[in-house]
């Protein structure tokens with residue numbers, strides 16, 4: 001069992017409303033409602049907990065609606081290191097229609113001030129060395145500039161603890177310049193940060209000192225480039241219930257294999273299966289071990305030319 005710290009700077013309360021067909025501009029009756037404390041670092045933490053690890057979770061939480069997050073952390077036995085900020089953590093509303101179409105309405109997060117940034121750095125600094133890995137995942141809240149984010153990542157990396165980052169846009173570009181130990185962009189995110197020649201982009205990142213690049217390719221699977229590793233995994237075809245948490249599941253299970261000292265093939269097979277299992281569920285996480293074993297057996301692995 002490893003001790004892992006995940007950072008979610010911009011968590012969200014996911015509110016899913018089910019309705020037959022969305023009609024804009026009129027009252028719509030919904031026949032289902034679910035609310036979940038979420039955010040990429042918290043999602044990664046939950047899958048890592050399912051895989052048997054001990055988790056600390058940090059980031060910024062709006063004080064006004066912290067209860068569902070606190071309930072989740074309590075239920076999962078996570079060590080709560082979140083800095084509380086005034087206001088509400090954002091809500092991300094998902095309107096799920098009967099034909100499978102989903103409309104996302106992502107709210108603004110609370111404003112994070114310089115004092116909160118300082119507090120997070122101060123509180124985390126003495127605790128970093130007690131962890132086997134650090135995962136920073138998701139977007140930046142209002143008030144957090146990519147430059148500050150890069151500074152945070154540099155501080156985390158300087159602790160010597162392996163640092164994994166999953167973000168997008170300006171935050172991903174800032175992160176890549178810091179050269180963390182592992183990054184997990186999807187194809188679109190990598191193209192936006194490094195240009196459309198993805199093979200050249202991956203080579204560039206590796207040359208710059210990023211040890212592991214997990215390039216996720218949606219239903220087509222994932223390419224893993226690491227020290228002595230150049231592997232592609234292709235998942236079996238599965239019925240898609242919701243892709244929420246697929247990337248987070250892939251990252252969590254990859255980390256599990258690497259931290260467990262498994263061979264790359266075994267690691268990637270598990271990670272691809274855990275991600276495929278996530279898409280078959282409305283939520284994510286490892287609940288059905290038999291289904292997971294079937295998915296693992298059906299993952300195809302290929303070696304990639306370096």
Ligand SMILES: Nc1ncnc2c1ncn2[C@@H]1O[C@H](COP(=O)(O)OP(=O)(O)OP(=O)(O)O)[C@@H](O)[C@H]1O
Nearest residue numbers: 186216217218219221222235245246247248275276
């Ligand atoms: N339809 C699918 N069938 C099987 N596996 C899938 C499917 N979609 C995604 N996956 C798996 O999940 C992994 C991550 O998906 P994707 O590349 O879409 O990540 P992402 O865009 O970062 O997702 P997220 O929305 O969670 O951030 C893929 O590498 C793949 O292994």
Ligand SMILES: [Mg+2]
Nearest residue numbers: 166186247248
């Ligand atoms: Mg992603």
